[in-house]
Amino acid sequence: MSGTSSTADQPRDSNRRHRVFRNPLVVRLTHWLSALALLILTMSGMQIFNAHAALYASDASDFAHPALAIGGGMDSRGDPKGFVQFGSRRISTTHVLGWGPNGYGEEGPRAFPAWATMPPQQDLANGRRWHIAFAWIFVLCGLTFAPWALRLWPSRADMRALPHALRTHLLPWKVAPSAQQNPLQKLTYFGLVFIVVPIAILSGLALAPAVDSWAHWLPAIFGGRQFARIWHFAAMITIIVFFVGHVVMVALTGLVNNMRSMITGWLVVPQSAAAGGVVRPSAADEPAAKVPALS
Missing domain, CATH: 1.20.950.20 (Transmembrane di-heme cytochromes, Chain C)
Structure with missing residues (x-):
């Protein structure tokens, strides 16, 4: 140089x-x-x-024990809930990760939101x-x-x-x-x-x-x-x-x-x-x- x-x-x-x-x-x-x-x-x-929004620290998919998972759904009150899971610890990330825009004008369970993916x-x-x-x-x-x-x-x-x-x-x-x-x-x-x-x-x-x-x-x-x-x-x-x-x-x-x-x-x-x-x-x-x- x-x-x-x-x-x-x-x-x-x-x-x-x-x-x-x-x-x-x-x-x-x-x-x-x-x-x-x-x-x-x-x-x-x-x-x-x-x-498949989960990673496994093993040679096989251990669905019950992911090293990292991003997901979402409805809580006990019927409210949308997004989360990021590290091992056994969950962090709420509603409307950021796990639950957000799905690319069809609505929100739903989705690891990464529609605006961040290709195609949406x-x-x-x-x-x-x-x-x-x-x-x-x-x-x-x-x-x-x-x-x-x-x-x-x-x-x-x-x-x-x-x-x-x-x-x-x-x-x-x-x-x-x-x-x-x-x-x-x-x-x-x-x-x-x-x-x-x-x-x-x-x-x-x-x-x-x-x-x-x-x-x-x-x-x-x-x-x-x-x-x-x-x-x-x-x-x-x-x-x-x-x-x-x-x-x-x-x-x-x-x-x-x-x-x-x-x-x-x-x-x-x-x-x-x-x-x-x-x-x-x-x-x-x-x-x-x-x-x-x-x-």
Whole structure:
């Protein structure tokens, strides 16, 4: 993640701002396509989960003792009741999870509400079609992005700078943009791309009967199909948490600047943070090279 810095003959004013070219076209395209694919994968995954809204911490379905279950029904007074169950503990989630919009203009027992699923109505077959189609799009984006993703590997210098990055991000609105990713960004993106996403893909394949028919060893890696469902669900939750955190950080650290960098490739940074990027002090200048990186 190195580049050519053309900082010669520039004023030594750390408050002066420059534009640096940070994200090449392939990074921007795969970023937005992956974001769309992850959105559809999450919504269609919730549709699939609704068909049997329970997870079991065993090699077989122990219907009486789910590790996690989302459900709903009527209580003793005839009022609707939604709940999330962790082991033997139940938490009321009426009108959020377990009981909510069913996609037909009414409310009813449903793990995830209609607005969160693809398609909105309960439709397992079409949910699987959406899921598989966008899984291919996501995998192709990942393969295209792989050469740039490898540059996310944190260096020793990054690890030494990690405590400082953690402290500065306690007040994210004060974090100054930089031509390069900070150590916290690198660790987060690297963990997502090379740990969470592979777990999501492999556990999803372990749940596919067509794959299980010729790769019996794949479900066994996760401890069986039921454990594979837990791994797949956990990966989805992790990706959702990352997505929410990512959007919040983008907004707090400069929404317009960050969005511009992922649309045009150019990021505005202070002169002191322009090292390692292709500096463009004025709109009339043209970049001498490009720096493959993420926002």
